[in-house]
Amino acid sequence: MSHTATATAATPPGSLRGARLPQWAPYAVAAGSVAAGLGISAAAGLHSSVQWALIAAVLYVVATYGLSARVEGRRQAEDRVATSFVWVAFLLAVVPLASLVWATVKRGVKVLDGYFLTHSMGVVGDAEPGGGIYHAVLGSLEQVGLATVIGAPIGVLTAIYLVEYGRGRLARAVTFFVDVMTGIPSIVAGLFVLSLMLMLDMQPFGFAGSLALAILMMPVVVRSTEEMLKLVPDELREASLALGVPKWRTVLKVVLPTSVGGITTGVMLAVARITGETAPVMLLVFGNPFINANPFEGAQASLPLYIYQQYAQSAGSPYAYDRAWAASLTLIAFVMILNLVARGIARWKAPKTGR
Amino acid sequence: MDTDTSTQTDDNAAPPPPPQPQPQPSTTTPKRLARGATRPGDRIFLALTRGSGILLLLVMAAIALFLSYRASLAISDDHGNFLTTFEWDTRGTEPRFGIAVLAVGTVVSAVIAMALAVPVAVAIALFLTHYAPRRLRGPIAYVIDLLAAVPSIVYGLWGALILVPHMNGLFGWLDDYLGWTGIFSWDEGAPRAMLTVGILLAIMILPIITNVSREVFRQVPRMHEEAALALGATRWEVVRLAVLPFGRSGVISASMLGLGRALGETMAVATVLSPDFDLHASLLDPGGGTFAQNIAAKFSEADVFGRDALIASGLVLFVITLLVNGAARLIIARRKEYSGAAA
Numbered sequence: 136m137s138h139t140a141t142a143t144a145a146t147p148p149g150s151l152r153g154a155r156l157p158q159w160a161p162y163a164v165a166a167g168s169v170a171a172g173l174g175i176s177a178a179a180g181l182h183s184s185v186q187w188a189l190i191a192a193v194l195y196v197v198a199t200y201g202l203s204a205r206v207e208g209r210r211q212a213e214d215r216v217a218t219s220f221v222w223v224a225f226l227l228a229v230v231p232l233a234s235l236v237w238a239t240v241k242r243g244v245k246v247l248d249g250y251f252l253t254h255s256m257g258v259v260g261d262a263e264p265g266g267g268i269y270h271a272v273l274g275s276l277e278q279v280g281l282a283t284v285i286g287a288p289i290g291v292l293t294a295i296y297l298v299e300y301g302r303g304r305l306a307r308a309v310t311f312f313v314d315v316m317t318g319i320p321s322i323v324a325g326l327f328v329l330s331l332m333l334m335l336d337m338q339p340f341g342f343a344g345s346l347a348l349a350i351l352m353m354p355v356v357v358r359s360t361e362e363m364l365k366l367v368p369d370e371l372r373e374a375s376l377a378l379g380v381p382k383w384r385t386v387l388k389v390v391l392p393t394s395v396g397g398i399t400t401g402v403m404l405a406v407a408r409i410t411g412e413t414a415p416v417m418l419l420v421f422g423n424p425f426i427n428a429n430p431f432e433g434a435q436a437s438l439p440l441y442i443y444q445q446y447a448q449s450a451g452s453p454y455a456y457d458r459a460w461a462a463s464l465t466l467i468a469f470v471m472i473l474n475l476v477a478r479g480i481a482r483w484k485a486p487k488t489g490r
Numbered sequence: 491m492d493t494d495t496s497t498q499t500d501d502n503a504a505p506p507p508p509p510q511p512q513p514q515p516s517t518t519t520p521k522r523l524a525r526g527a528t529r530p531g532d533r534i535f536l537a538l539t540r541g542s543g544i545l546l547l548l549v550m551a552a553i554a555l556f557l558s559y560r561a562s563l564a565i566s567d568d569h570g571n572f573l574t575t576f577e578w579d580t581r582g583t584e585p586r587f588g589i590a591v592l593a594v595g596t597v598v599s600a601v602i603a604m605a606l607a608v609p610v611a612v613a614i615a616l617f618l619t620h621y622a623p624r625r626l627r628g629p630i631a632y633v634i635d636l637l638a639a640v641p642s643i644v645y646g647l648w649g650a651l652i653l654v655p656h657m658n659g660l661f662g663w664l665d666d667y668l669g670w671t672g673i674f675s676w677d678e679g680a681p682r683a684m685l686t687v688g689i690l691l692a693i694m695i696l697p698i699i700t701n702v703s704r705e706v707f708r709q710v711p712r713m714h715e716e717a718a719l720a721l722g723a724t725r726w727e728v729v730r731l732a733v734l735p736f737g738r739s740g741v742i743s744a745s746m747l748g749l750g751r752a753l754g755e756t757m758a759v760a761t762v763l764s765p766d767f768d769l770h771a772s773l774l775d776p777g778g779g780t781f782a783q784n785i786a787a788k789f790s791e792a793d794v795f796g797r798d799a800l801i802a803s804g805l806v807l808f809v810i811t812l813l814v815n816g817a818a819r820l821i822i823a824r825r826k827e828y829s830g831a832a833a
Binding site for chain 1: 541552559569613653761798819
């Protein structure tokens with residue numbers, strides 16, 4: 136009651152709006168608190184360079200709340216504090232993410248050139264300059280390709296089962312375990328294939344990695360395909376069924392073509408995800424500085440694994456770090472291009488729902 | 491509340507049985523037609539799709555089965571206690587290994603990551619749906635979408651080479667002001683400690699949690715928001731009264747997704763942490779370990795028995811993630827019942 140009284144007291148008589156702080160007030164408060172923060176940290180000689188920002192942020196929130204509560208009332212003050220918290224959270228999150236992209240690009244372009252992409256590490260020591268990622272790119276493409284050949288069809292078929300046929304206990308079990316499977320850590324999938332290999336007494340080879348990657352891929356494909364199939368309007372199915380078309384032809388000729396864009400997008404995003412998986416590849420494919428084009432025999436390299444090995448096995452050699460950054464840039468570029476193309480396809484082939 | 495809904499579902503379930511016995515002969519034909527499994531093509535297609543569903547279940551079962559089998563081989567030869575031993579020695583004639591340190595490290599790093607990431611991610615999602623200038627929303631959301639796709643090894647490399655050197659200032663500050671708690675005491679070692687791991691994990695899971703939360707916040711019925719606005723609510727009150735209650739289950743599921751990723755993250759932890767097999771009270775002292783990091787670190791030197799021991803620790807991680815995910819699904823399923831009217 137009391138604060139409405141003060142709010143109306145500050146309002147000119149006859150106006151329907153409460154008193155507002157002027158437009159420039161937040162900026163003035165911000166400038167003031169930054170100055171105060173800098174002043175305090177200069178005077179006290181504080182430990183960390185981030186501290187003045189912290190002090191300034193606290194001052195800003197307190198000053199805004201106090202000022203706004205006095206002029207506009209408590210509810211407006213809370214609103215302003217929430218707004219500034221949301222903005223600060225956003226800016227806070229941008230810093231590391233921008234730093235990640237910036238560091239990768241800046242350090243990656245140093246050695247990334249045609250030579251780097253077309254040579255292997257075969258005769259190059261970990262701490263020496265030179266060498267490249269050809270063997271790793273080749274290994275990654277083969278492993279991910281095989282994983283996609285296995286994982287994508289199973290995933291899409293499962294999604295069709297869940298959307299078009301799925302009723303009863305089996306469908307519920309599949310839905311539940313697909314959800315659970317999405318959360319399997321990649322290293323556990325690697326350990327599963329590893330336990331098979333231990334039993335069969337096999338040495339590391341590329342296809343073993345593909346199996347683990349396929350396990351990681353399937354639930355992602357099922358989820359995204361399911362969403363896409365659910366978007367297909369029932370009228371289309373009913374129209375086809377009403378013409379006497381069998382259900383399987385309805386699915387193949389009507390439902391799938393309508394949603395093919397979304398399904399492709401989902402598969403490509405899943406591919407992008409498994410391309411960056413390191414842990415299962417490390418356990419199952421092991422890494423190899425030489426070119427091995429046969430995924431069914433002998434250890435292979437892979438791009439993410441290459442990054443890890445350049446970082447971990449080089450005892451801090453700057454050449455190895457440069458190669459690691461360049462390989463990271465290549466990997467990110469590959470994943471980003473897949474993402475962009477996938478989204479392009481999604482937009483281009485979006486189901487026309489008639490809205 | 492619980493009893494209410496259960497009786498309600500019982501009520502709903504009760505009516506069907508009585509009428510069922512009478513029309514049974516007449517309903518069989520339309521039912522079979524509706525299922526569409528009468529023609530050979532239909533039967534083959536159904537078998538194919540159902541088969542892949544069953545295959546998925548079999549894979550899950552096989553994972554549990556094979557991991558348990560290999561783990562049992564290792565644990566039966568463990569001369570320490572698998573749950574409480576502070577050691578990981580699989581080479582000797584009397585191998586002693588235990589997961590106590592790993593379990594604590596996994597939980598601690600995940601808790602730090604969640605505590606940092608969830609509030610910030612929800613705030614960013616709100617920023618993107620309700621606060622940001624309209625023209626910026628699309629591009630920013632797009633960029634965050636792409637960041638969710640950055641491979642974890644790249645985060646690991648960035649964390650080890652760029653984040654770690656930048657942590658010295660924060661660690662010094664925490665030690666100065668909060669060192670007396672014991673949790674934040676620091677003896678000037680390299681900042682490759684649990685707190686750094688937690689922060690890196692938080693950065694990694696931020697885009698995922700943000701994306702899912704944003705999707706949910708976007709689906710808040712406009713009517714709810716406009717109703718709140720019409721009553722004179724401020725923007726924050728709209729968020730608190732209309733957006734957050736509607737999005738709660740979505741935020742929970744998003745957080746669980748992030749938690750799952752934080753628990754199982756391997757490479758980012760392996761590159762940043764300098765591990766040892768001891769428990770440290772301080773989050774700023776190097777040491778400790780997580781399940782996944784330990785597997786990555788110990789794998790290359792492990793013989794067959796050592797690998798079995800690592801598989802045993804992986805099985806524990808598998809069970810933990812199963813429990814987390816299962817719990818998340820149950821929470822969401824229950825919330826769905828309550829908020830079903832709103833949807």
